[in-house]
Amino acid sequence: MTAQQRLNQVLELVIERGNVAIAEVSQALGVSTATARRDLNLLAEQRLVTRTHGGAAVLGTGYELPLQYKIVRQADAKQAIARAVADLVAPGDSVGLNGGTTTTEVARTLGSSERLGSTGAAAGVTIVTNALNIAYELSVREHVKIVVTGGVPRSQSYELVGPLVGSSLRDFSLDLAVLGVDGLTARFGATTVHEGEAEASRQIAAVAGRVVVATDATKLGRTTFARICPLERIDVLVTDVAPAPELAADLAAAGVDVVIA
Template identity: 80%
Template structure:
């Protein structure tokens, strides 16, 4: 296991538990306590954790992993979800994407799709996004037209946020918005950790005729700090596992179509 892989695992443990001890990390990774100390010091120097006596803790109750450390989490599920989402897109469609690892996979799937290259009467796909990483990665795809919103970037997620997002979307009409979320529940609907990202996602949804939520099973039945929209605003949920009976009832009552795309 490389150091980067170890750091990913340590950050996931801190995110899940709030704090970890050197012994816990050593057992989880199968490495020496000296190696764990060096890794924790590295993360502390990068201001990703708070170093404590005998371990490390999250920076706060709203702890959010930086995007580059989320990439390996639920990877197979996100690829399966992205494949199912791409099937909902037709050549010539305009697609709104917010930031995140799942929507990044959606963008990659659209970029690789031969079906969406279009033809004489269709011009590929237009992606409208506030995510700088998606815009950068898709800019080399000939059949993808990229439109980037205005805004101020968040280093944590590479997303543009602030009033310039809404200002730049004001005159757009998007066929389908695909949003990644941190939580999806019957009570609070779609939620995320940061209020600025929630507002940007709302603005993308507001100019879209159809709203798809792309979320793996770990996001379902939970809510996080900032609300994006209620369930009633969502048209389709694409996830990787069958939902519970209770959630299925709430989605059905709100008119949300559920598509399950199990990871292979």
């Protein structure tokens, strides 16, 4: 287990229990109390937890974790979702990607796809993104043309936000937009935790022929702060587990095709 993986597990433990003692962390992870104390101190220095006497507690329900602490969550599901999304992309397509762990996996899958990288006039794929980490990872892929929007980066997610996102997308026409979300319900549609990221995702969707929401089942039936778009704006939902019957009925009524990875 790497240090980053261990920190993720410590953070998950604090979030799950609300507060933990050093001895609990030590026992749960099979590490020394000195290591547990050092990990809690590091997370507290990064303002991810609050240090307490003999342990640590969560900061609050509305706190957004930085991207690097979300990467290992539902990793297998996100990789399966990414493969299913890649099947929706044809050689020569232009694809908009917002930021997040699931869309990062989608980007990696597109970047390593032999089908999209095959020779021919229509080979390759154009990726338009507001996520700096996605642009960086795909910049070395010869069959991928990268276009990065304007905007101001958020350190939590590496996403560019602000009015420059929309202005830089205004003259584009994308085949599809692939959006990662933090919540999906019938009442509020696709949502995320930050209003700037929601607006950026709306701008990407606005210039796309089809909108694909790629999210694991933990986000289904959940609502977060900022709306991206209603269900009716979504063409395809790619997820890892079939939605609950009520949500499935609402998705069908809205004309959303559901793909189970």
